Amino acid sequence: MTMKSCLLTRFAALSAILAACSPLALHAQELPYDDVAGEGDSGDVSDSTGVGRGPRVTVSPYIEASQVLLAELSPGSETLTYSSLAAGIDASFAGRNNQGSVSVRYERRFGWGKKAADSDTLSGIARFQTAVVPRTLNFEVGALAARSSVENNGSTVSGLEFDDSATQVYSAYAGPSLATRMGDVAVNGHYYFGYTRVDSPNAIAVVPGQNPVDVLDDATRHNAELHFGTKAGEPLPVGIGAGVGWNREDISNLDQRINDFHARGDVAVPLTSDLQLVAGVGWEKVEVSSRDALRDTVTGLPVLDSNGRYVTDSSAPRQIAFESEGLIWDAGVMWRPSKRTVLEAHVARRYGYTNYYGSFAYAPSARTSINISAYDSLTSFGGMLNKALANLPTDFEAVRNPLNGDLGGCVAARGSVASGQSGCLIGVLGSVRSAVFRGRGVMASVGYTGSRFGYGVGAGYDRRRFIAVPGTVLGVTNLTIDENIWLAAYLNGKLDANSSIGLGAWANWYQSGDALAGNSNAVGATASYNRSITSRLSATAALGITGVNREALADIWTAQALAGVRYSF
Numbered sequence: 001m002t003m004k005s006c007l008l009t010r011f012a013a014l015s016a017i018l019a020a021c022s023p024l025a026l027h028a029q030e031l032p033y034d035d036v037a038g039e040g041d042s043g044d045v046s047d048s049t050g051v052g053r054g055p056r057v058t059v060s061p062y063i064e065a066s067q068v069l070l071a072e073l074s075p076g077s078e079t080l081t082y083s084s085l086a087a088g089i090d091a092s093f094a095g096r097n098n099q100g101s102v103s104v105r106y107e108r109r110f111g112w113g114k115k116a117a118d119s120d121t122l123s124g125i126a127r128f129q130t131a132v133v134p135r136t137l138n139f140e141v142g143a144l145a146a147r148s149s150v151e152n153n154g155s156t157v158s159g160l161e162f163d164d165s166a167t168q169v170y171s172a173y174a175g176p177s178l179a180t181r182m183g184d185v186a187v188n189g190h191y192y193f194g195y196t197r198v199d200s201p202n203a204i205a206v207v208p209g210q211n212p213v214d215v216l217d218d219a220t221r222h223n224a225e226l227h228f229g230t231k232a233g234e235p236l237p238v239g240i241g242a243g244v245g246w247n248r249e250d251i252s253n254l255d256q257r258i259n260d261f262h263a264r265g266d267v268a269v270p271l272t273s274d275l276q277l278v279a280g281v282g283w284e285k286v287e288v289s290s291r292d293a294l295r296d297t298v299t300g301l302p303v304l305d306s307n308g309r310y311v312t313d314s315s316a317p318r319q320i321a322f323e324s325e326g327l328i329w330d331a332g333v334m335w336r337p338s339k340r341t342v343l344e345a346h347v348a349r350r351y352g353y354t355n356y357y358g359s360f361a362y363a364p365s366a367r368t369s370i371n372i373s374a375y376d377s378l379t380s381f382g383g384m385l386n387k388a389l390a391n392l393p394t395d396f397e398a399v400r401n402p403l404n405g406d407l408g409g410c411v412a413a414r415g416s417v418a419s420g421q422s423g424c425l426i427g428v429l430g431s432v433r434s435a436v437f438r439g440r441g442v443m444a445s446v447g448y449t450g451s452r453f454g455y456g457v458g459a460g461y462d463r464r465r466f467i468a469v470p471g472t473v474l475g476v477t478n479l480t481i482d483e484n485i486w487l488a489a490y491l492n493g494k495l496d497a498n499s500s501i502g503l504g505a506w507a508n509w510y511q512s513g514d515a516l517a518g519n520s521n522a523v524g525a526t527a528s529y530n531r532s533i534t535s536r537l538s539a540t541a542a543l544g545i546t547g548v549n550r551e552a553l554a555d556i557w558t559a560q561a562l563a564g565v566r567y568s569f
Helices: 002-019 383-388
Strands: 056-074 079-094 097-112 119-133 139-150 167-182 187-200 219-230 239-251 258-271 274-290 319-338 341-350 355-364 368-379 396-400 408-415 438-450 453-467 483-493 499-511 520-532 537-550 556-568
Touching: 056 537, 079 396, 097 396, 119 167, 119 396, 119 408, 139 383, 139 499, 167 383, 187 383, 219 383, 239 383, 258 368, 258 520, 368 383, 408 438, 408 483, 408 499
Parallel strands: none
Antiparallel strands: 056 079, 056 556, 079 097, 097 119, 119 139, 139 167, 167 187, 187 219, 219 239, 239 258, 258 274, 274 319, 319 341, 341 355, 355 368, 368 438, 396 408, 438 453, 453 483, 483 499, 499 520, 520 537, 537 556
């Protein structure tokens, strides 16, 4: 069995297990230095998960058959035809002790003619929480499988490729979290293990003189936090706390590693019943290191493996790319006038520089949510994706491309609590470079879920300053900056009792720090019409267009049309 088929089998098995599990709503927790709302922090979900109204369970397995026409508009003019068969399941659970959602789909395409290659695609997203001990010890799991194409500057584009030249991204995390009390002292903590893998072809186009794109192979992440704290008035007039945290990320490409440990104390000073000042001071030691690539003994050039990635010289000594040790601090405000409105804003000194982070979450009604967040952290692609999965809501509906079943840039949250969670992953998936980076950015999303229609809009800016050892093969990326502005939107609505429409659009404006690779802009849009034939059988017609404008290579534009049927069990 090949590595790819093995991973597909394992991910499918994991998804099936998750679909059979009962998830849970996690009690809210605040841990110092968590990005925005903290990993896995679902906030107060009592008004959106069915608590007090009985559990809610929905399970919708289905099979599909469709015919797809793909027309290349640029740089060529070929027209390809595919037949496809797909099977999937959409499920959600919401109750007092369990909460979660999953959407998994496997699709097999059969090409007509020699130029239309057969292919298969696994895509899915899952997020679950379950109570081991209600209101005390919880366990949560998140997983993702997504498909895209990789550009020569490391950016990704969804919807262009369907054969074996496409890139498959897998990511998952799991672990327990604790929220309990020891008298007046609240004890909060978690440990999460994460894994990310990118299956990428060795045929990524590059321009003459450009180094191979350092696409991530696989990576692991360990993240642990433990915090003890009191509230103002219990027993002191101010809240006090102390905590420790550890984060380690290991990247297989050139044996890169992030090792970060911190300890700190904090204080919260209430100004009013809903506004408080917060501050903390502590000590941190962080180190980023890697090894160089194996060199050919004759030419001195770095050796590449069969997948086009650099071969690590395991006999070479580990070299330090970045290190920082010493005092850290942060100060900010927290404002929570109601369960539907939360604001945090912080300024901090960490990693040897000043950073800013915060979040705003507002739910003006039970159907509408608004979330804005700013982040600043030292991480990698795998670590950032793991954290984004942990910050997804547990009660969501996957938004898929009607033409190929791929996941859209955002999910549609069913609950509209003010939790600070984002339902969008498109910014994280914008680049799959393996190098460690300082990631800074901001994202905002608005979502509405109504009885007849729903919509969502997400937008953001992501800036990655890469860190590598000068003189090694990744040294050319050291201190280079990649920037990505992204936008994703969808609208789904019922026209009548038997028909509905769906509209979707997304865009990326990617600016690469590699002058040879150049910048790229990618856009896409889809429209679909669904008609119920019987209570279980429905028909779909869809149109779409995807394009990439590139500075260094030829532009690519494709258009697609689909007609298909779905049977839901």
